[in-house]
Amino acid sequence: MSAARLAAGTVALGAATLGYAVGIERRHWTLRKAELPVLAPGAKPIRLLHISDLHMMPGQKSKQRWVAALAELEPDLVVNTGDNLAHPQAVPSVLRALGTLLDRPGMFVFGSNDYYAPKPKNPARYLMPRGKKKRVHGRHLPWRDLRAAFVEHGWQDLTHARRTVKAAGQPVFAAGLDDPHLRRDRYGEIAGPGDPDAVLRLGVTHSPEPRVLDPFATDGYDLVLAGHTHGGQLRIPGIGALVTNCELDRSRARGVSRWGAHMWLHVSAGLGTSPYAPARFACPPEASLLTLVPRDGGDRATTEQTRRKAGSPIR
Numbered sequence: 045m046s047a048a049r050l051a052a053g054t055v056a057l058g059a060a061t062l063g064y065a066v067g068i069e070r071r072h073w074t075l076r077k078a079e080l081p082v083l084a085p086g087a088k089p090i091r092l093l094h095i096s097d098l099h100m101m102p103g104q105k106s107k108q109r110w111v112a113a114l115a116e117l118e119p120d121l122v123v124n125t126g127d128n129l130a131h132p133q134a135v136p137s138v139l140r141a142l143g144t145l146l147d148r149p150g151m152f153v154f155g156s157n158d159y160y161a162p163k164p165k166n167p168a169r170y171l172m173p174r175g176k177k178k179r180v181h182g183r184h185l186p187w188r189d190l191r192a193a194f195v196e197h198g199w200q201d202l203t204h205a206r207r208t209v210k211a212a213g214q215p216v217f218a219a220g221l222d223d224p225h226l227r228r229d230r231y232g233e234i235a236g237p238g239d240p241d242a243v244l245r246l247g248v249t250h251s252p253e254p255r256v257l258d259p260f261a262t263d264g265y266d267l268v269l270a271g272h273t274h275g276g277q278l279r280i281p282g283i284g285a286l287v288t289n290c291e292l293d294r295s296r297a298r299g300v301s302r303w304g305a306h307m308w309l310h311v312s313a314g315l316g317t318s319p320y321a322p323a324r325f326a327c328p329p330e331a332s333l334l335t336l337v338p339r340d341g342g343d344r345a346t347t348e349q350t351r352r353k354a355g356s357p358i359r
Contacts, residue, residue, distance in 0.1 A: 093119035096271025097314025126155030155250035217242035225251035275313025
């Protein structure tokens, strides 16, 4: 093969890959399922729906319809780990997407893209060490309006708060942090053991920074939920994520893993992207249905994922 043909083939392959990543996979909505042995012995299973990183734009109707259909899962608890917004006028779109999920028991924390709009950035920045990046914020987003709507529907704001809520008729103790990616976290405000009568001790954070995961583990939490990483967003088959955009190691960029001897961590790859980097490869947008079961049934987690087009049945 001539050098010219090789070069042409390489360019064509690159163009096809980019076209797939931008035009197809970023709308290939996926439901990831996992069963986690995190509840107190003898507790009833809890169906927890984890939603993260919507990065919603007003015109994203396909995403809104797919998220709204997640209500068919009838979760016992909904947890939103932030980065809901990507546009100043996106609050109504987020509420439309969540729909009747807002009528179920729920809780939330916010991420950087609830507070600040995204800005155009050089994609190569994500491959740089974090210490060499200069953080650039966009304009302020209407996070207060979003918070007010969530709270009005009965969802708990876990920003530096500790709460005990009922899920499947059982007490769940939860505590959360403001976004560690922006260094707004203050773990000291939620430090200490949780409700001793709770069947689950749940930690919630947007960015899964090890410096906040460690104290959650020390305080005896059973499970921490996080988002932020987008699962790496562009993954290489056989290698995985190239970056996590935080201090978390790349092997934990999405899905379930252990953190210490007792605690489990679940990182959602999320449902969106920045409007200035609208591509996903080998990392489809996802929400997660976690079936939480008692620890006395074993200490292994099981996972699966199912892709569904917008409008298709979720089950």
